[in-house]
Amino acid sequence: MPRVEAPDTERELFEHVLDALDTGLLVLDQDRRVAAINDTLARGWGVDREDVMGRPVAEVFDSEAERWYLPERGTRGEQGRATREVRGTVAEREVLMRYSSSGLGDSGAVLIRIEDLVDADSEEEVFRNTERLISLGELSARVAHEIRNPLTGVRTTVQFVASKLRAGDSRRDDLQDVLKELDRIEQIITDLLLFARPQAGRPVPTDLREIAEKVLDNLARRLEDASIEVERDLDEGLPEVTVDPDMAQQVVLNLVINAIQAMPEGGTLKVGAGLRRTRYKKAYVDVVVVDSGSGIPEEVKEKIFDPFFTTRSMGTGLGLSISLQIAREHGGNLTARNLAQGGAAFRFSLPALLTPEIEEGREEK
Numbered sequence: 001m002p003r004v005e006a007p008d009t010e011r012e013l014f015e016h017v018l019d020a021l022d023t024g025l026l027v028l029d030q031d032r033r034v035a036a037i038n039d040t041l042a043r044g045w046g047v048d049r050e051d052v053m054g055r056p057v058a059e060v061f062d063s064e065a066e067r068w069y070l071p072e073r074g075t076r077g078e079q080g081r082a083t084r085e086v087r088g089t090v091a092e093r094e095v096l097m098r099y100s101s102s103g104l105g106d107s108g109a110v111l112i113r114i115e116d117l118v119d120a121d122s123e124e125e126v127f128r129n130t131e132r133l134i135s136l137g138e139l140s141a142r143v144a145h146e147i148r149n150p151l152t153g154v155r156t157t158v159q160f161v162a163s164k165l166r167a168g169d170s171r172r173d174d175l176q177d178v179l180k181e182l183d184r185i186e187q188i189i190t191d192l193l194l195f196a197r198p199q200a201g202r203p204v205p206t207d208l209r210e211i212a213e214k215v216l217d218n219l220a221r222r223l224e225d226a227s228i229e230v231e232r233d234l235d236e237g238l239p240e241v242t243v244d245p246d247m248a249q250q251v252v253l254n255l256v257i258n259a260i261q262a263m264p265e266g267g268t269l270k271v272g273a274g275l276r277r278t279r280y281k282k283a284y285v286d287v288v289v290v291d292s293g294s295g296i297p298e299e300v301k302e303k304i305f306d307p308f309f310t311t312r313s314m315g316t317g318l319g320l321s322i323s324l325q326i327a328r329e330h331g332g333n334l335t336a337r338n339l340a341q342g343g344a345a346f347r348f349s350l351p352a353l354l355t356p357e358i359e360e361g362r363e364e365k
């Protein structure tokens, strides 16, 4: 947290401590501009610390509750101890925050402690998910790099030795097998890196309905072989969303493949696409993938979006974490829930690009 008055080394230590806290911390100056924000909150909000410093808080965290951040009146001494709740939009995402605020001496500054931050729609916890995603992401990037370098050396040497052998020499085939295995390792590392640092992609206006259709068409054979009946409920004339089409396809594909794996005995797969408006007058295009499998077991519910978490012997546990990362990077979200009648429903949503025609069409309805 920059701008804390203390000698440099002490200040640095202080900043590290504040950043290491699980609680989000925000300091507003007397003009209600962001004077400091710790790492936990910047990550939870999905904002860049440098970008928000010095900006009016209302510009960063947009809420209908005006002046939510002020300490409660008439509670001097114990002021700001009470935990309150506020809903608002930050970095295009609607969140619900549980927080308390207190005045900082006579400076007019306010200290806000955010204890809990959840996605307003799903009540899905934001803090812990992002934390784990980032730290494991960094870890995998490092591991991938460390392995990739020596691997390139090994590959070059094997290729060189193979080139020295005469055609027809059986050892040549052995070395080809080694090369194939090396390629496999290379592929795993590429996937890991994709997870750790998804390529920026090329976001363009995209029709999610088309993407869903394409995925279902591509998997038609596999669905049939698995005795899965498909119900498509894809609304026509949906607004477009801004997303890299390949990445959006990857998300929908992951969800449908997970659904197939959740129904080893066959069943019904429902794939829907539709427009959803929220209380905050925001609009999202949702792709919902529903299966009739056994649902997500209670004890793993909290973990399914964690990288490397899998309950399948052949799983990598990266599908949902990569998908969540893609959704968030495009200002959207990915949530999961179990259905009362059994089975699981996954919702992939991205902000809708509303056009005046679509807005007008809605008025007429």
Ligand code: ADP
Residues within 6 Å of the ligand: 254, 258, 259, 262, 291, 293, 294, 295, 296, 297, 300, 304, 309, 310, 311, 312, 314, 315, 316, 317, 318, 319, 320, 321, 344
């Ligand atoms: P993987 O498919 O490699 O296991 P994912 O990240 O895609 O990795 O999924 C993580 C875990 O989430 C799965 O191992 C499974 O336990 C659970 N899961 C995902 N989709 C479903 C579903 N449709 N129904 C039940 N459980 C699911």
